[in-house]
Amino acid sequence: xxxxxxxxxxxxxxxxxxxxxxxxxxxxxxxxxxxxxxxxxxxxxxxxxxxxxxxxxxxxxxxxxxxxxxxxxxxxxxxxxxxxxxxxxxxxxxxxxxxxxxxxxxxxxxxxxxxxxxxxxxxxxxxxxxxxxxxxxxxxxxxxxxxxxxxxxxxxxxxxxxxxxxxxxxxxxxxxxxxxxxxxxxxxxxxxxxxxxxxxxxxxxxxxxxxxxxxxxxxxxxxxxxxxxxxxxxxxxxxxxxxxxxxxxxxxxxxxxxxxxxxxxxxxxxxxxxxxxxxxxxxxxxxxxxxxxxxxxxxxxxxxxxxxxxxxxxxxxxxxxxxxxxxxxxxxx
Amino acid sequence: xxxxxxxxxxxxxxxxxxxxxxxxxxxxxxxxxxxxxxxxxxxxxxxxxxxxxxxxxxxxxxxxxxxxxxxxxxxxxxxxxxxxxxxxxxxxxxxxxxxxxxxxxxxxxxxxxxxxxxxxxxxxxxxxxxxxxxxxxxxxxxxxxxxxxxxxxxxxxxxxxxxxxxxxxxxxxxxxxxxxxxxxxxxxxxxxxxxxxxxxxxxxxxxxxxxxxxxxxxxxxxxxxxxxxxxxxxxxxxxxxxxxxxxxxxxxxxxxxxxxxxxxxxxxxxxxxxxxxxxxxxxxxxxxxxxxxxxxxxxxxxxxxxxxxxxxxxxxxxxxxxxxxxxxxxxxx
Numbered sequence: 001x002x003x004x005x006x007x008x009x010x011x012x013x014x015x016x017x018x019x020x021x022x023x024x025x026x027x028x029x030x031x032x033x034x035x036x037x038x039x040x041x042x043x044x045x046x047x048x049x050x051x052x053x054x055x056x057x058x059x060x061x062x063x064x065x066x067x068x069x070x071x072x073x074x075x076x077x078x079x080x081x082x083x084x085x086x087x088x089x090x091x092x093x094x095x096x097x098x099x100x101x102x103x104x105x106x107x108x109x110x111x112x113x114x115x116x117x118x119x120x121x122x123x124x125x126x127x128x129x130x131x132x133x134x135x136x137x138x139x140x141x142x143x144x145x146x147x148x149x150x151x152x153x154x155x156x157x158x159x160x161x162x163x164x165x166x167x168x169x170x171x172x173x174x175x176x177x178x179x180x181x182x183x184x185x186x187x188x189x190x191x192x193x194x195x196x197x198x199x200x201x202x203x204x205x206x207x208x209x210x211x212x213x214x215x216x217x218x219x220x221x222x223x224x225x226x227x228x229x230x231x232x233x234x235x236x237x238x239x240x241x242x243x244x245x246x247x248x249x250x251x252x253x254x255x256x257x258x259x260x261x262x263x264x265x266x267x268x269x270x271x272x273x274x275x276x277x278x279x280x281x282x283x284x285x286x287x288x289x290x291x292x293x294x295x296x297x298x299x300x301x302x303x304x305x306x307x308x309x310x311x312x313x314x315x316x317x318x319x320x321x322x323x324x325x326x327x328x329x330x331x332x333x
Numbered sequence: 334x335x336x337x338x339x340x341x342x343x344x345x346x347x348x349x350x351x352x353x354x355x356x357x358x359x360x361x362x363x364x365x366x367x368x369x370x371x372x373x374x375x376x377x378x379x380x381x382x383x384x385x386x387x388x389x390x391x392x393x394x395x396x397x398x399x400x401x402x403x404x405x406x407x408x409x410x411x412x413x414x415x416x417x418x419x420x421x422x423x424x425x426x427x428x429x430x431x432x433x434x435x436x437x438x439x440x441x442x443x444x445x446x447x448x449x450x451x452x453x454x455x456x457x458x459x460x461x462x463x464x465x466x467x468x469x470x471x472x473x474x475x476x477x478x479x480x481x482x483x484x485x486x487x488x489x490x491x492x493x494x495x496x497x498x499x500x501x502x503x504x505x506x507x508x509x510x511x512x513x514x515x516x517x518x519x520x521x522x523x524x525x526x527x528x529x530x531x532x533x534x535x536x537x538x539x540x541x542x543x544x545x546x547x548x549x550x551x552x553x554x555x556x557x558x559x560x561x562x563x564x565x566x567x568x569x570x571x572x573x574x575x576x577x578x579x580x581x582x583x584x585x586x587x588x589x590x591x592x593x594x595x596x597x598x599x600x601x602x603x604x605x606x607x608x609x610x611x612x613x614x615x616x617x618x619x620x621x622x623x624x625x626x627x628x629x630x631x632x633x634x635x636x637x638x639x640x641x642x643x644x645x646x647x648x649x650x651x652x653x654x655x656x657x658x659x660x661x662x663x664x665x666x
Contacts, residue, residue: 014650159637177647178645185342197341208426307501310611311609311630312511316347
């Protein structure tokens with residue numbers, strides 16, 4: 001059973017994952033991504049993954065785990081957290097821990113091994129977002145879970161261990177630190193101003209234009225004012241909305257259009273960089289609120305995080321966001 | 334002039350470093366470490382660095398920048414922060430920024446290009462610590478600075494851009510987020526218990542023994558209870574002390590012995606891993622206090638930080654610290 005342990009100084013929780021238990025000899029700095037070899041996510045290999053939790057198929061009559069799929073959601077074969085069990089919070093001398101319960105799922109975004117996320121059709125990308133929503137709606141019935149994080153690692157340098165396009169979902173029994181900081185910051189802005197801080201950011205950025213990359217009817221894309229990483233890019237819905245899963249299909253269609261366009265701009269400017277993409281959304285118990293505003297953050301992996309950052313939580317970014325936005329804005333196919 | 338900018342949601346400061354201004358074409362995921370080529374840190378190349386700020390030489394009569402040196406401290410040729418200027422805090426609509434003033438220095442720990450930190454003599458390692466202290470004592474006279482961070486990146490994967498052994502010092506006009514969290518956590522433990530939280534950790538770990546790696550008269554080495562990274566290792570002075578620069582030479586001698594031993598253990602177990610080493614110490618204005626306890630954290634780079642961590646501030650560690658400690662404790666030359 002994995003454990004959640006709390007740092008006794010700053011209160012940060014970590015997952016000590018026993019399933020993945022790695023001995024010294026099992027570490028390699030560059031884990032090999034399956035290339036050319038066998039891929040469990042490919043069309044025809046559905047029996048190599050745990051049984052599916054959700055799928056999108058051309059025909060509604062097809063049974064689960066049958067081969068004619070477009071998108072599949074399956075449990076992670078090496079989960080960081082375990083789905084069965086209770087929390088069992090216990091103290092151990094001065095230390096605190098609980099059972100590492102949670103869900104860890106993989107969303108396989110295409111049966112085609114070679115497609116990247118921006119290469120699959122707009123229609124399929126909408127289905128990917130609907131798959132995310134369906135999984136959140138299912139998992140939020142489980143009262144043990146407080147937060148659901150959806151993220152994508154693209155490329156070895158961004159932490160991907162399989163190259164076939166996929167995202168991951170982790171349902172957590174606690175609200176993670178960074179999310180809590182965003183919630184507290186947003187709530188304190190709201191208490192002061194009676195406005196959402198992200199809505200305020202959109203207003204200033206659309207008016208200033210210097211950090212604006214693009215917009216459509218529903219979304220703005222911008223280089224944030226104080227980004228941790230070069231070319232970090234946020235996609236924010238224009239209308240206040242606290243949770244990703246509350247959006248309707250029109251929103252997902254507009255998101256598919258602008259996400260594809262944003263990734264294509266990055267690929268042109270940065271030569272197909274590895275990246276992490278994270279959906280920032282409200283905790284399950286605060287689904288509808290006035291202060292937090294869901295959005296997507298994309299972080300190309302262009303520099304290495306080093307001792308300064310690990311020691312201070314402070315980041316050195318060598319590219320001003322105004323320059324990054326200019327490059328991305330001016331990029332034409 | 335570099336800028337410090339504040340994230341309007343969570344209040345995290347970042348350095349937007351214009352000196353290092355990187356255009357899209359200048360990013361490469363694996364920056365080359367100087368190998369075989371010209372090295373500005375090597376013996377005989379002292380004129381290739383900015384003039385030295387401090388040095389250790391065999392003879393006290395040798396002039397600055399002369400070739401007979403053992404340790405040199407020089408300004409970073411590509412500083413993240415600029416030494417001249419005032420803070421000039423300004424608002425810009427809803428955003429906050431200030432001038433990126435600060436010091437960014439390099440401590441070249443040996444004239445020998447091929448020596449690693451644990452290979453230089455114990456005597457030289459003591460001189461390295463004394464160099465750190467001398468620079469802190471000098472820089473703390475500058476009232477613009479609030480915090481001095483000393484860290485080392487060893488190996489490309491840990492962010493080193495030159496392989497010749499060196500550490501870096503950054504003096505900052507603000508207290509970084511992670512340091513502030515450690516201070517607040519330590520202070521709240523102190524208010525509750527009237528004891529230092531690190532002193533409490535030492536007591537429990539020395540008694541439990543399962544996460545203890547080694548100890549000598551002045552220091553304990555342990556795998557912390559809730560580590561972010563596999564084989565993360567802390568070196569903590571046994572006697573309460575809030576600031577690294579307040580230690581006397583006997584402490585530095587004991588530290589040199591145990592740091593060399595710890596790095597040698599890691600090298601044997603993990604096959605000479607890349608690592609980050611960070612000195613955690615009190616802010617300049619809180620040099621002597623009862624609640625914070627200086628220490629060193631060493632983080633071998635064995636896994637990649639990915640979307641989950643960047644999105645949540647929550648870490649998945651695949652190696653329980655009890656296992657890591659067992660391997661390190663049992664390692665014999």
